Amino acid sequence: MATKPKLYYFNGRGRMETIRWLLATAGVEFEEAEYLETREQYEKLLQDGSLLFQQVPMVEIDEMKLVQTRAILNYIAGKHNLYGKDMKERALIDMYVEGTMDLNEMIMLYPFSSPEEKEKNFALMIQRATNRYFPVYEKVLKDHGQDFLVGNQLSRADVQVLESILMIEEYEHTALSEFPLLQAFKARISNLPTIKKFLQPGSQRRTEPDDRIVETVNKVLQL
Numbered sequence: 001m002a003t004k005p006k007l008y009y010f011n012g013r014g015r016m017e018t019i020r021w022l023l024a025t026a027g028v029e030f031e032e033a034e035y036l037e038t039r040e041q042y043e044k045l046l047q048d049g050s051l052l053f054q055q056v057p058m059v060e061i062d063e064m065k066l067v068q069t070r071a072i073l074n075y076i077a078g079k080h081n082l083y084g085k086d087m088k089e090r091a092l093i094d095m096y097v098e099g100t101m102d103l104n105e106m107i108m109l110y111p112f113s114s115p116e117e118k119e120k121n122f123a124l125m126i127q128r129a130t131n132r133y134f135p136v137y138e139k140v141l142k143d144h145g146q147d148f149l150v151g152n153q154l155s156r157a158d159v160q161v162l163e164s165i166l167m168i169e170e171y172e173h174t175a176l177s178e179f180p181l182l183q184a185f186k187a188r189i190s191n192l193p194t195i196k197k198f199l200q201p202g203s204q205r206r207t208e209p210d211d212r213i214v215e216t217v218n219k220v221l222q223l
């Protein structure tokens with residue numbers, strides 16, 4: 001039996017969360033290495049050569065130690081048929097998920113904002129979500145009238161767009177009010193069995209960031 005992928009990261013979403021989402025969607029059981037809580041744990045990983053660029057996320061999977069979030073996501077998506085059926089579909093998927101990656105970067109960094117910048121960053125994050133990214137996904141669904149964003153079958157684009165929607169809604173619960181097709185999309189994709197399970201309380205999905213995780217990350221990475 002193949003060993004379960006093992007994830008090396010903090011007890012928080014950050015750059016690892018989309019990896020958790022894709023594995024969970026594919027129905028792949030995975031485990032978390034001891035969450036990074038101290039500088040010593042991180043230095044141990046650095047010293048044993050596990051982190052190619054001295055950064056996490058790192059995932060042990062199929063006898064490899066993979067780093068670089070996009071490389072890890074590409075591997076999982078390719079392996080589990082979440083990456084389209086040909087190069088054209090893949091190009092569309094790549095475009096759509098790069099939008100989510102840009103938005104997620106803002107969401108991920110927002111809790112690390114200085115007190116002076118918090119309000120401005122919050123407004124920008126919600127503005128970008130509702131004026132730049134969500135309209136694109138709404139239009140894609142409207143133009144082709146299908147259930148999924150690309151090729152009428154589930155792909156990582158659906159998963160990653162859903163992930164972003166849910167994170168934005170935690171901050172602004174009316175964020176989808178102008179996007180009826182995305183509301184239906186959210187309900188549909190959230191209801192797929194593996195995703196539904198991942199959205200249940202007690203799953204391996206990590207919770208909203210709080211002061212504790214910000215403090216831990218700052219301490220471990222000496223930011």
Ligand SMILES: N[C@@H](CCC(=O)N[C@@H](CS)C(=O)NCC(=O)O)C(=O)O
Nearest residue numbers: 014015054055056057068069070221
């Ligand atoms: N391009 C990398 C960036 C990874 C990254 O910046 N990771 C942070 C934690 S989320 C880190 O390890 N920072 C320590 C450092 O850069 O020295 C990726 O996408 O995985």
